[in-house]
Amino acid sequence: MSKKIASARISEKSSQLLQDLNNSLPFDKVLYKEDIEGSRAHAYMLCEQGIISKEDYEKIEGGLYEILGEIESGVFKLDGDDEDIHMAIEGRLTEKVGDAGKRLHTARSRNDQVALDFRLYVQNNTKAIADLLLENITTLVKVAEENSETMLPGMTHLQHAQPINFGYHMMAYASMFKRDYERFMSSYERNNYSPIGCAALAGTPHPINRQTTSDKLGFNAPTLNCLDTVSDRDFALEILFNISTMMMHMSRLSEELILWSASEFKWVTLSDRHATGSSIMPQKKNPDIPELLRGKTGRVNGNLIALLTVMKGLPLAYNKDMQEDKEGVFDSVKTAILSLQVLEEMIADMTVNADKMEAACMIGHLSATDLADYLVKEQGLPFRDAYHITGNAVNLAEEKGLDISELSLEDLQSVDSRIGEGVVALLDNRASMNARQSEGGTATARTLEQVESMKGWLSKQ
Ligand code: ARG
Numbered sequence: 001m002s003k004k005i006a007s008a009r010i011s012e013k014s015s016q017l018l019q020d021l022n023n024s025l026p027f028d029k030v031l032y033k034e035d036i037e038g039s040r041a042h043a044y045m046l047c048e049q050g051i052i053s054k055e056d057y058e059k060i061e062g063g064l065y066e067i068l069g070e071i072e073s074g075v076f077k078l079d080g081d082d083e084d085i086h087m088a089i090e091g092r093l094t095e096k097v098g099d100a101g102k103r104l105h106t107a108r109s110r111n112d113q114v115a116l117d118f119r120l121y122v123q124n125n126t127k128a129i130a131d132l133l134l135e136n137i138t139t140l141v142k143v144a145e146e147n148s149e150t151m152l153p154g155m156t157h158l159q160h161a162q163p164i165n166f167g168y169h170m171m172a173y174a175s176m177f178k179r180d181y182e183r184f185m186s187s188y189e190r191n192n193y194s195p196i197g198c199a200a201l202a203g204t205p206h207p208i209n210r211q212t213t214s215d216k217l218g219f220n221a222p223t224l225n226c227l228d229t230v231s232d233r234d235f236a237l238e239i240l241f242n243i244s245t246m247m248m249h250m251s252r253l254s255e256e257l258i259l260w261s262a263s264e265f266k267w268v269t270l271s272d273r274h275a276t277g278s279s280i281m282p283q284k285k286n287p288d289i290p291e292l293l294r295g296k297t298g299r300v301n302g303n304l305i306a307l308l309t310v311m312k313g314l315p316l317a318y319n320k321d322m323q324e325d326k327e328g329v330f331d332s333v334k335t336a337i338l339s340l341q342v343l344e345e346m347i348a349d350m351t352v353n354a355d356k357m358e359a360a361c362m363i364g365h366l367s368a369t370d371l372a373d374y375l376v377k378e379q380g381l382p383f384r385d386a387y388h389i390t391g392n393a394v395n396l397a398e399e400k401g402l403d404i405s406e407l408s409l410e411d412l413q414s415v416d417s418r419i420g421e422g423v424v425a426l427l428d429n430r431a432s433m434n435a436r437q438s439e440g441g442t443a444t445a446r447t448l449e450q451v452e453s454m455k456g457w458l459s460k461q
Helices: 002-006 016-022 025-048 054-073 085-097 099-103 110-146 166-190 210-217 226-231 234-261 288-311 320-349 354-360 368-377 383-400 409-415 429-435 444-459
Strands: 151-156 159-165
Touching: 025 054, 025 085, 025 110, 025 210, 025 320, 054 085, 054 099, 085 099, 085 110, 110 166, 110 226, 110 234, 110 320, 110 444, 151 166, 151 354, 151 429, 159 166, 159 429, 166 234, 166 444, 234 288, 234 320, 288 320, 368 383, 368 429, 383 409, 429 444
Parallel strands: none
Antiparallel strands: 151 159
């Protein structure tokens, strides 16, 4: 079919190997809806501008509508030897409606056609991913609200640092996903310009109206420069980068879930729906789901680097190298959508083991900074001196096999006589957590403020 409609200068049948290398139909058939939508808009505009007749337009419109049905019902299989989805659909249209079908490609090239189809795909999936991000943020906020008093050791260097609450920890991830959402949406706006009508590279002598196709397809406006437009794959790179960053966040959360599920922690229990067994060890329950989310981050990063590398040396305008733009994007989009769906379900279903988290807070002298802060605030000591005195209190606690929050007033005063009565209460872990009242801090009241602020933001999306 492709030979017949687009190889005026080629007399011999293509070698099978050329076809295997050249044909993109096996993967770009994913774009059939976008291709038909684009062709319908293009045909409408050609008719409105008097470039094709009303009669031809109606045949094209009817034929494309039928082809959509044929593809969706499996009658038209898209497994022939057409070079790509554009040729396959145009060929089928011509089979159905004859000469009218041959007029569809007037004032159009596959270069602007593929730029349009692929951009529509990226725009639609950008919205789909953004919606899933909102669902994940909503779930994280819910878990956060339920756990604003669930205390756990906050860590730096994976060492116990200061007491925080689990809600606060979840709100950190909600904040990352909010930035991801905003990144997807700003890419959507930046790329919401219509490529169709750019033709091969230089525009067309036909009296087309690009505003009409742009409006019909829901873009903000036509793109400015045709040479740029047929060479541009920034929109594809943006979705790949946005997915990589989002998956990097998901991977960090997954890593924590894996760690927290380990026997040494047991801070969370993933539901049996999201755990897998071992083929040999009957007792095992493995966190394969977060491990896969973490692993799939590597693959989406690979897709980003692959396309950056494809694009980096290309002269203007279209080069066939650019056909390599699609599989990585399809793969990253599919991966992102499935991963976000699984993550949301897993977070919603996990059990938070508050007692285990709270018990872990008695390891590591989490409230030590509070003693130093007391000496600064109440006794006027320079912070560095307060820091050293506190170090001595930690050493004493270690000698006694206690946590700093378990030292008596006498113990503390033996370290420094300026330590007054109220200090024992200050060193309680929960008091320490709730003392962190500064804006964006972990105190329960501040955490709930963050929850409210995020809910307000969610209600406006
Ligand atoms: N299948 C091609 C692609 O995905 C479509 C554009 C082909 N254009 C051309 N002039 N060969 O990039």
